[in-house]
Structures are given as C-alpha cells and as structure tokens.
Amino acid sequence: MRSYRVWVLLTMLAAVLAWQRELYGQPPLKALIVDGQNNHGVWPKTSQMMKAYLEKTGLFSVDIARTKPQGVDPDFQPRFSDYHVVVSNYNGAPWPEKTRQAFVEYVRNGGGFVVVHAANNAFPDWPEYNQIIGLGGWGGRNEKSGPYVYVDEQGGIVRDTRPGPGGHHGSQHPFLIVVRDQQHPITQGMPAAWMHAQDELYDFLRGPAENMHVLATAYADPKYGGSGRHEPMLMVIHYGKGRVFHTPMGHGDYSQECVGFIVSFQRGAEWAATGKVTQPLPDDFPTADKVVQRKFAER
C-alpha cells in the first residue's frame, strides 16, 4: 500500500513537472532528424551535431527517427506531421510507400524540410522528392533528372540541359561561399563572401529545380578537379505550401564544425519551420579570408 502511495505521489510530481516545462522554457518548435543509412560513415555523429546545433538555438526540441541499417525498413513510419521541420541526414534504401506518401503530403501541406549534403544523393527515382530538394546527385541521375543548374559570371542562373551524369566533386578543400542574395532571412547580415571549412564541393548537380532560389554559390575550381562553375551552395525551394532549405555542404564532421555551416543550418531550419529567422549572426561568423570552426564536444 505504501509503495502505491509513493507511486501516486511520484506520478503526480512528474505530471506537475511536465506541465511546468510546457508553460516555461519548452522550445516552441519541433524538429525531426531522419537517418539510419548513409554512405558517409560519420552520420551518427553528424546527426548528433545537427541535433545539438538546433537545440543550442533554444528554438527547437529535436527527435531522431532511424531506419534499420540496411534495406527497406517497413517499420520506418515517423509522424512527420507532428513536426515543424524535418532534417534529412539519410542516403539509403527507399522508404516504404506509405512513408513516402506521408512525407510528400507533409511538405505539400506546409511542413519544413532541410536536406543536408548526401541526403541529396538519396531517392533518384522518387520524382516528388527530387522536386522537393530541387537538385540532386549520383544514383544514376542524368539529363532525365533535370538540368544542371549553376550561376554564370554575370550572376545569372543557367539551366543546362546537355546530357551527362548528375553529381560530382573534386578533392576536398576549404572554399569561398559567395552570397548571392543578402536580403533573404537565412543570409541576411552575412558578409558578401565567407570561407567554408574543408568540404566536398558538390558540382554538376541536376534536378527539376522548380521554384528554387539560389542564396549562395561556390566556385568549383578546376585546380581541385571541380566543374569550373559557380555551383549552388545554399538554396531554398517552395513545394506546395512547404519551405525547403538545401545545403550541399557538410561532408565531414570537420565540415559541419564550420561556423558558416552551423549558422546557415540553424537559420535554414528556422526559416523552413516558420518562414522567418530570429537568430542574429554570431560574432565568430567567418570572413572572406578566414575559416572559423567550433570544435564539437560530444556529450
């Protein structure tokens, strides 16, 4: 009997604490990171990094939904509609049909989505996913996937329909990000150019690129084996009522330690979730001549 009373007391205490948390200090936005399969072995760590980056803003509580390690996972059925934004760190087997439908419906109805680095390699044969991400690479992508999209010397967007494979990168190096739209909430206040830490510079991406706006580019220098083009690096896409933020950056944990990566990711996620950005630019944001990284401490 006594232990029952203790149980009732503890249950009531837990309820009161949950209520208090609800009233005070519960972050207003819910984010879901999807992962579980990726040809980048560092993915469990980069998911933790991205989770920590979102939590650090004080705006997000973050869950992770993980597939089984290989093959189609019939039990992978996250409730996307419970979240303001979904972040993909997933590059693997197709999701079950029901999950694919729920995801498209979620974005179409106004859900936010953030696609990071190799997540744009995923699902080459899923037309809606490719419309949602705008551009993708590898997985047999070619002229049927859509044009190559890049920015010319005058700053104009080029949609190049010539045949060829989609997705490539030269050797990793730190590179300069050129902001093409300094008015967008995600890039507002950023210097016109800033150095990104060592990363793969994705080039020759292809996709439908409908309702896509390029916020920043990087020059894929042939010296490192790149395309010789100004390649899209921060993009926003509108799909139905949904907002999508796409960063092809983030290959390694060292790439994701770049303050430019962190801030564009944090802001991109908030914009995808709400259409606004309330986060100021931090004092340690990189400049055109200096890479700045924050060493990630695992908790």
Ligand code: ZN
């Ligand atoms: Zn990579």
